[in-house]
Amino acid sequence: MEHLQTQGISLPRLGLGTFRMQGDVCRAAVESALALGYRHIDTAEMYGNEDSIGAAIANARVARKDLHVTTKVWNENLAPDAMRRAFDTSLKKLRLDQVDLYLVHWPAPGMNLPSMFETLMKLKQEGRTRAIGVANFNIALLKTVLEEIKAPIACNQVEYHVMLDQTPLRKYMAAKSLPLVAYCPLAQGRAASNETLAAIGRKHGATAAQVALKWLLDQDGVVAIPKATRSESQKSNLDALNVGLDDEDLKAIAGLPKDQRFVKPRFSPVWD
Numbered sequence: 001m002e003h004l005q006t007q008g009i010s011l012p013r014l015g016l017g018t019f020r021m022q023g024d025v026c027r028a029a030v031e032s033a034l035a036l037g038y039r040h041i042d043t044a045e046m047y048g049n050e051d052s053i054g055a056a057i058a059n060a061r062v063a064r065k066d067l068h069v070t071t072k073v074w075n076e077n078l079a080p081d082a083m084r085r086a087f088d089t090s091l092k093k094l095r096l097d098q099v100d101l102y103l104v105h106w107p108a109p110g111m112n113l114p115s116m117f118e119t120l121m122k123l124k125q126e127g128r129t130r131a132i133g134v135a136n137f138n139i140a141l142l143k144t145v146l147e148e149i150k151a152p153i154a155c156n157q158v159e160y161h162v163m164l165d166q167t168p169l170r171k172y173m174a175a176k177s178l179p180l181v182a183y184c185p186l187a188q189g190r191a192a193s194n195e196t197l198a199a200i201g202r203k204h205g206a207t208a209a210q211v212a213l214k215w216l217l218d219q220d221g222v223v224a225i226p227k228a229t230r231s232e233s234q235k236s237n238l239d240a241l242n243v244g245l246d247d248e249d250l251k252a253i254a255g256l257p258k259d260q261r262f263v264k265p266r267f268s269p270v271w272d
């Protein structure tokens, strides 16, 4: 598995998303993914599954140093005390002494960015998270974080897939060497039944979903975290790394509609 180096952590370029997976289903899915070779698990306090993921990790024979775990603080918990409480709860549920990456899940109206990052930096300095980052931040917010606060964020996690153009954000992030973690990399599953992608896949003995994932993974600085409950899908998504796309494929993918955003901003700002 290829890794991306960012702010002192080594991020596997394909991870397992876990939104809308809970209880025993989540535990079984994470156990299956770890057995297949996944070493990057993406969760959040809001997903209500950190305890299931903690149980799966505790049960797996994977050295902690080989595993990357990201979790996120919900936007109601961005004040210093609330963030500390949320962080402690996440760590306890995950049964870990340290997470690898702690993200602000969504920007919130009235948030105090300098104070948020001061708290995040303290968690990092205390060694309780190895790195910090953000999700759903637009260019204006990233500018404040990177150019004014100068916080050492390791990524911005945003929606990105074959049906959504992210060129301006990608350009800004590339200029700042900030990795993009692509959520909804399969357009919430829609990519798997897209006829253009299926036709490309047929050429290469691959599925439409694999084509969608490889398109992302062929881009510098991009990590993808598809959610898959079934072992067959998890394996197939891992195998996407072996698919080769040619110029004709890229042209066909470029011709897909690129305005399909499936996750609406929950709070203020925001997409430019």
Ligand SMILES: NC(=O)c1ccc[n+]([C@@H]2O[C@H](COP(=O)([O-])OP(=O)(O)OC[C@H]3O[C@@H](n4cnc5c(N)ncnc54)[C@H](OP(=O)(O)O)[C@@H]3O)[C@@H](O)[C@H]2O)c1
Pocket (backbone or CB within 6 Å): 016, 017, 018, 019, 020, 042, 043, 105, 135, 136, 157, 158, 182, 183, 184, 185, 186, 187, 188, 189, 190, 192, 209, 210, 225, 226, 227, 228, 229, 230, 232, 233, 234, 236, 237, 263
């Ligand atoms: N930071 C944020 O605000 C944010 C927002 C949204 C998502 N995320 C993260 O990103 C992850 C991925 O996004 P997502 O879960 O919304 O959407 P997604 O990964 O684009 O799509 C997931 C859907 O695709 C299906 N699928 C997976 N592999 C497949 C395959 N090989 N063939 C056919 N279908 C396949 C899954 O099936 P099953 O239902 O059978 O599993 C599920 O229905 C989330 O789980 C979460 O960790 C973060």
